[in-house]
Amino acid sequence: MPGGSQYNLRSQESQQGVQDDTDEDGNAAQPAHMTAIIASLNALTNAVGQLKAVTEESQRDIERLRNNIQFDARSNVIEAMQQDSETTPVTRPERSTQNAVLEVSDSVTKLYDLPIFSGNTEDWPLFLANYKDTTETFRYSNRHNLMRLHKCLVGRARETVASMLIYPDDVPNAIAELEFQFGRPDLLVRSQLLKIQQFQTIAENKVEQILAFSTRTRNVVAFLTSAKCEHHLANTTLLEQLVTKLPPSKQYEWTRYAVNLKPYPTIKEFSSWLSDLARVVCLMPPTTAISRSQLPTTQQQPRRLMHLGRESQQEHSGGMRCYACMGAHSISNCQTFCEIMSVPERWEKVKSLQLCFSCLRKGHNTSNCRVKKFCDTDGCRRYHHRSLHESTTAAAHADAARNQGGAQPILNCREAISTRGHLFKYVPV
Structure with missing residues (x-):
């Protein structure tokens, strides 16, 4: 076992040495690879630069060729026109070389549009x-x-x-x-005079209108100057019309200023003075609003009042209520009013309730009814509801009976009731 451990240590040392040699070889090969990549990139950059130079040169060649073609075309056209004029001088009209060149250049000349003119x-x-x-x-x-x-x-x-x-x-x-x-100068001057005449006279309490008047006067001066009609700026009649548009106090100020103008004041000088006055008006504080109570009696607007009776107030505040049977429907759809009552009874009912003869509602009469229309029953051209229409025969009998009795027909529904007080006609205040 001791021999085996020595063997293992030696093998590990040998493997580590081999690995170190491999790392050294890789580190040595890496700079060589990077150098090759850099060289490739430089070569590619040089190729792109050469291609760009070649492209620019080609574009210049194309432009020179295009100019040569246009010049040759114009030269050919001029030569052809000259040959035509020499060969056929009688049958075709003569045209100069300059006109031929202008015709060829018409297609390349830029045209600037004129302002729209409609005759104003x-x-x-x-x-x-x-x-x-x-x-x-x-x-x-x-x-x-x-x-x-x-x-x-x-x-x-x-x-x-x-x-x-x-x-x-x-x-x-x-x-x-x-x-x-x-x-024409007379048309130009007339249009400007009309503008001045249409401007209303400025009141003393409307000094802010001097701004608009100053702008219009300045436009008149500029217009007459651009139209070469400066001699009209010395027109005393026109100047007088301009001055009379000012309030009396400003007319006095202009007169004091115009006294020192030599030899005489003109509209141009009046426009300059009016522009200075307009600047002063711009710096003035806004006019304080005047309440209604502070206005004089003559300037107060009339107050309009509308009076409604109890029945009208109930009609507007509550639901629909029939005036004949007090049912939840209108009187024009009431069975009692339309079927049971006769036509004379309906007339008496409408008059007693002070209803409109046309729409059968309260609060107004037939003369100011907004929905009044002809009856059109049997061609009747009177303004009343269809339920109040009487046939010709029945109406004739009713008229005869009234004539025999000497009674006068009641045409005003307010005269039918006298027990409820006196009713007067509304007078606007």
Whole structure:
């Protein structure tokens, strides 16, 4: 056994030595493997960079080729146009080289849309300024402007120049016609005067309205300036109309200010003074609300009162109750009222109960009944309930009997009862 233990110790030492040798070999092989991976990654990066450079060069070649093709196409078109003009000068109209180039470039020129114009006089200065500026800046031809006019003209404006929107050469004539119809100076001034005349006179206790009046005056000045109508800003009549819209105290302040203006005040100066006044009004504290009791008697709103009788209050507060038999139904569905009573008795019952002849309800009469309608029984065109309809024969006998007795028919249901007190007509307060 001692020999066996020595053998085991030696075998373990030998196995440990073999394992240590293996670990040393693995550690030595690991740096070599990492070096190979790094080299592969570097090679891949170089390949990607070369591919990117080749792709960029290809794109540049394609762009140069595209430009050459477009240039060749334009050159071929110009040469073809020149040959056509030389071979057939009579049958085909002459077109210059510049026009040919413009036609080829129509497809690549960006067109900026004009503002929509429907024939409103106030929109004309902006429309005309936009048209002239874009035409001059981007050098649009009549063909370009024709396409833009087709998009922006609507309503009356389009109807006015519909026949001039066919050929490009008619574009200047279309603009001239639009200016005559909607952009004449007299039309522009008239529209602005109408705005001023429609503004209500500002009261002393409504100084906050000066803000809106200042904005409108400033817009009038800007509009007349943009429309090249500055000479109207010296119109004394127009200035007087503007001043009369102010409260008397502000008119006095403007007069003191205008005395020092040389040679004479204009609407533009009035607009500047009014803008300063509007800024002051903006800084004022809000107007304190005035209670109803503090208002003068003439400014108090009339109070409206509605009086209801006991029967009406019971009708609104409780359930439905028949006025004839006190049953839980309406009087129009009452068997006693509709079948047992005769038509004259029904009339007397309705009058005694002060019911509406049309709907058989309390609280109003036939003249102000909201659901009144014709009887339509036997073509009757009177406003009463169908249960109160009398045939022509019965009505004739009843009239004859009343005429013989000398009695006057009662047309007002409130006169049928005199024992319950005097009833007066409602008078609005």
